[in-house]
Amino acid sequence: MTTPFPLLRLPRLALLPVFQQMASIDVIAFSLISKKARNLSKIFRKLSASSVNVTVESDHLYICVEFEMWRQMGLKYYFYTESAPQLVNAMFQKITFTQENSGLSASKWLERILDVTNCESIKHLDLKESPLVDVCDTFGKLKNIRKLYIFKNCPNSFAKKALEIVSPVTREIILFKIPFETREEFQTFLKSNLNYLNIHTSTFPTFKFTLEDLMVTNALKLNLNDGKLNVKEINQFFKNWMENKCDPRLEHLELSTSEDVDENNLLGGLKTVSFSRDREKTFRYSKPLDSPSHSFSGGYDIWRADRKKATITFGDVWGMTFISFYAWP
Incomplete structure (x- = not known):
């Protein structure tokens, strides 16, 4: 009969070399045993x-927890809603958990890993489907999410709840589906002081992002390369901006169209000043988004009634015309 080793009863001086010899994957697994184990893990082995x-x-x-960016050393962990299948691989046993074998709910399990790894931000939060476990409590405690992905199989109810909770702390929201049943509900979301909204809806041919949607959106940065606005609508947006009819938060707008685009139909009716393609400009965002700044060459300047300036650029790539709009501070 094997007697369990009383690791938690060792004096602190004896615990220090033990933790220093443990692999990161074992430190995290050990921290899940109890609150005392978590505290000891944080004291004797400071993971970052x-x-x-x-x-x-x-x-x-x-x-997936990565400790060294240049080596991309990732540790993967899974929390199953039911008992995991019989696992023969010893390493896989260390990274697979349930409430039964960890004593933690899914939400508490996730919080424990984030705590012991001293995680200050989530790089990607991918919502692919609706979980059978409640994780929204943990979402409410996250302080910084670089990118939130809503995938097409994620149910609308779960996607909307997650968006409501984490939108204020997310740098970029990438939508592969629109989880709103009505246009009014969708526009309420568009007005909610977003940072960077990136919409990819090519898999939903019935969805049409309208000029009215664009007018009410107050995201700092908006990518509508799949938005299906036509050149006439884009031109009307520029005119509305010059007449100060758009939300003032917008800093950078990205669009694309398969229509033929030239100065006459895209910039018609606008008073513009062009500048050379040899001249480079750098636009800096007011908040940290996917990047702190964006550089480009050439373009056309327009002015609003209050003398605020914006720059429009466009160019063809693989049969599509990509249009960018920058509103300078």
């Missing part, structure tokens, strides 16, 4: 994650 990715599936949560 460079990034953490979290994926929500229907039957499990997946978290």
